[in-house]
Amino acid sequence: MQFTNLTRANEIGANSYHVQAGDRGFLLDSGTHPKMDGNAALPHLGLLSSKPLDAILLSHSHLDHLGSMPVVMSDHPETRAYMTYGTSLIADRALHNSASVMSKQRNELHLPEYPFFTHGQVDHVTDRFEVVPCAREFELGGSKISFHEAGHVQGAAGIWIESGGHSLFYTGDVRFADMMITRGAQFPEKRPDTMVIECTRGATPAGNSWDHEVNRLAQSIIETYARGGSVLIPCFALGKTQEALKIIHDLIKERVLPDQMLYIGGLASTYNEIYDELANRVPRVCNGFKLENNLNLMVLERKDALKMKIGRGRLLLVSSGMMTPRTMSHLMTQRMAPDERHSIFFIGYVDPASPAGKVKAAGQGGRADLGGDAGEVDLKCRVDNFNFSSHCERNDMMEYVCKVRPRNVLLVHGEAASLEWFRNELSQKLPESKIIIPPSGETIEL
Ligand SMILES: [Zn+2]
Incomplete structure (x- = not known):
């Protein structure tokens, strides 16, 4: 061969x-x-x-x-x-x-x-x-x-x-x-x-266990809400978004997080539908579970993202995971990074050379070049990373x-x-x- x-x-x-x-x-x-x-x-x-x-x-x-x-x-x-x-x-x-x-x-x-x-x-x-x-x-x-x-x-x-x-x-x-x-x-x-x-x-090297990271993410979201902020989770539309939504779903069900609307991207919504179509067709951890039936989801359009008020308690899971210029996560980072009440949480691999990689490396209090029209931004918000590979x-x-x-x-x-x-x-x-x-x-x- x-x-x-x-x-x-x-x-x-x-x-x-x-x-x-x-x-x-x-x-x-x-x-x-x-x-x-x-x-x-x-x-x-x-x-x-x-x-x-x-x-x-x-x-x-x-x-x-x-x-x-x-x-x-x-x-x-x-x-x-x-x-x-x-x-x-x-x-x-x-x-x-x-x-x-x-x-x-x-x-x-x-x-x-x-x-x-x-x-x-x-x-x-x-x-x-x-x-x-x-x-x-x-x-x-x-x-x-x-x-x-x-x-x-x-x-x-x-x-x-x-x-x-x-x-x-x-x-x-x-x-x-x-x-x-x-x-x-x-x-x-x-x-x-x-x-x-x-x-x-x-x-x-091996990171924290999945369960440990779920608890840490929940605490970090609660802390953000408590100081009057919102949370941005940049994630890939396929796979990462659906798994993250199920984490959030369970935290809402357990009353750890408030029952709330979750903002996602249009492509993620398309993939949600496919995940839901597979719910009873393939063996999974949660057979029959459908994202669109069990969560209050809102597709965030660009025009709304530009003018929406980002006060307390919003949760956005939008692509791209790498914060590529012209994507929703890139846009929302520009809006949320300068405010110390907000948080940006990464939940998977980010390329160190991408805008997401630069934000992750600079961390809270640093400065990161977001590329595109955005240029450098001050990261006053909280920045953290969770091991959900x-x-x-x-x-x-x-x-x-x-x-x-x-x-x-x-x-x-x-x-x-x-x-x-x-x-x-x-x-x-x-x-x-x-x-x-x-x-x-x-x-x-x-
Ligand atoms: Zn792959």
């Missing part, structure tokens, strides 16, 4: 990996880089021209795994994409949203290559989606494939491929512990010849890999320090195994 890393660098970028066994070829994910624009955001798709491509296997619907799939599919008009039901629903919405965003950015960012695809092309792509159940093997041109729940976000799956006498398991993005809605990974416990693991949290703690990943003892472990989806941590630990714990960081653009013989 051959493995080619199509991601442009060893990092959390535009994830895409090609696997070949004999004359069979599979593409594991086809993402776009979250920090890049235009052609630089694409994986090395040119390398596919010399390789067989029988199918695309999609682990989940975050754009760093999905965003360039329509580009691949327009070059390979016969190819179909396999994924879970949850991923198929979300991917449809995520790709249409991406087409709209790129159409806007074409002029704003002077990128003539945008949009990579139109809404019409997305419809052709979704027509070629094949929905597969979890934990059930199916045949694809003589190869055996199965998808296995990966936690992380609704629909996410690790992917097992057995082809030409070699087995490979790709974890995709994974969380082993339950969250509020999405249950933890249900991965196979058999030994693959090769395992490809995500390394997001390799450089991060949708990626597994590094020790949980170590435990899983050491239990199944693959012959080869390929390390992907991590910054340099994270990849190195896993390489060192696994080299010690699994001396018989080959631990490999697959170089960008190169083909490895397994």
Whole structure:
């Protein structure tokens, strides 16, 4: 079996990996880089021209795994994409949203290559989606494939491929512990010849437990209200918002927080509907629970956000998680940061180079450059960070890999320090195994 890393660098970028066994070829994910624009955001798709491509296997619907799939599919008009039901629903919405965003950015960012695809092309792509159940093997041109729940976000799956006498398991993005809605990974416990693991949290020692962080968040919100302020939680529209809303829901039910209206973004509301549609369709921590029925939600429009009074006791969960310029969290940070009564709480990974990363690093009393038209702002408000990652703690990943003892472990989806941590630990714990960081653009013989 051959493995080619199509991601442009060893990092959390535009994830895409090609696997070949004999004359069979599979593409594991086809993402776009979250920090890049235009052609630089694409994986090395040119390398596919010399390789067989029988199918695309999609682990989940975050754009760093999905965003360039329509580009691949327009070059390979016969190819179909396999994924879970949850991923198929979300991917449809995520790709249409991406087409709209790129159409806007074409002029704003002077990128003539945008949009990579139109809404019409997305419809052709979704027509070629094949929905597969979890934990059930199916045949694809003589190869055996199965998808296995990966936690992380609704629909996410690790992917097992057995082809030409070699087995490979790709974890995709994974969380082993339950969250509020999405249950933890249900991965196979058999030994693959090769395992490809995500390394997001390799450089991060274990943080506070989920329950501890729920209590700390509740206390921090109550304190903010008590001093007459409001709370801004910048979060990704997909996954993070829904899990956070369930945390808030439970705190309201337990009467820890007042029963109140919660402000969210329009895209988050779209994903809420999909989460609700899945409520009785897939096994979850809270089967049947529907966000839209159980919470008092208000979509915050830009014009309202500009003029709304931000006094005491408002709670806003708006995107983007990175406070990217022109998003609602970027706008509300400009309004709330100069007032010491308010709070800004981060609830997941933020890129240190993003405006959110700068606010987090500067903290209360500091100054942060928000980029765009905003420039530098004084952070008089409270700034805090809570550990609600949708990626597994590094020790949980170590435990899983050491239990199944693959012959080869390929390390992907991590910054340099994270990849190195896993390489060192696994080299010690699994001396018989080959631990490999697959170089960008190169083909490895397994
Ligand atoms: Zn993801």
